[in-house]
Amino acid sequence: MLRSSFTRLLLLGSTLALGACCANKSCFCQDAxxxxxxxxxxxxxxxxxxxxxxxxxxxxxTRTPVSPRSTFKPDTVRLTRTLAQVDDSIALGTSLTFPSAGLRFTQYQYKIWPASLPKQTFVIDSLRVQSRPDAVDGCCTCYQVTRKDLRLDKDSINVMDPTGQDKPVYVLLNKKP
Incomplete structure (x- = not known):
């Protein structure tokens, strides 16, 4: 009985010590x-x-779940822009543009269009982001993207930073004829 209590106390102490160590450590992953x-x-x-x-x-x-069996409903967001914001980028990702939901952002099909030009609709689907653990220690795990691409109006586009520095790659949306 005494041995079992001592083992539990030792296990609890080491868990708390490791937890305190990680609580004071900042993780600086280059994966924003x-x-x-x-x-x-x-x-x-x-x-x-x-x-x-x-x-x-x-x-x-708009975003619509790719899976026809999904219980999540399609969402729509309307962005009103001032003249100064007209050149701003649109970011699609986890908890960006849309509220978070139970699906990963790659499990949706997106449509983007100017409200005044509904025929200028851009369809984004087949989003793929793959990564692998890059820097791992006892408290932090950082990831390195190995693949990041999408399909825009049936054209495949690689959106990975070619320099490997995790900088944004912008997909340019041109007016269609």
Whole structure:
């Protein structure tokens, strides 16, 4: 009985010591954009496929679960932009743009379009983000993205930072003919 109590006390003490060690340690993983994909409308005047600021005053984004058996309902977000915000990017990721739900952000199909131009709808599907543990110690696990791509209107696009520095890669949305 005494031996069992001593073992439990020793186990509890070592668990608390390890927990206290990890509580005081900051994890500096370079993975802030691992689970985010960025889009930007072409607003550069004079370039082919450019939108005007007025056309981008309001943006509609919908997300629909890819699985037909999903119990989650489609969501819609309306982004109202000022003239200064017209060139801002749109970030799709966990808890970005949409409230978090029980599905990973890659398990949705997204549609983005200017409210004034419903025929200019961009369909984003087949989102894939794969990563592997990169830096692991007793308290922190950091990940390295090994693949990050999507399909935009049936065209496959690699959205991984080619430099490997976890910087955002923006998918440019050009006006369709």
């Amino acid at each position: 954009y691992d689970n985010v994909v960025f889009f930007r409308f072409n607003v550069k005047p004079g370039t082919p496929g450019a939108f005007t600021a007025a056309e981008l005053a309001t943006i509609i984004i």
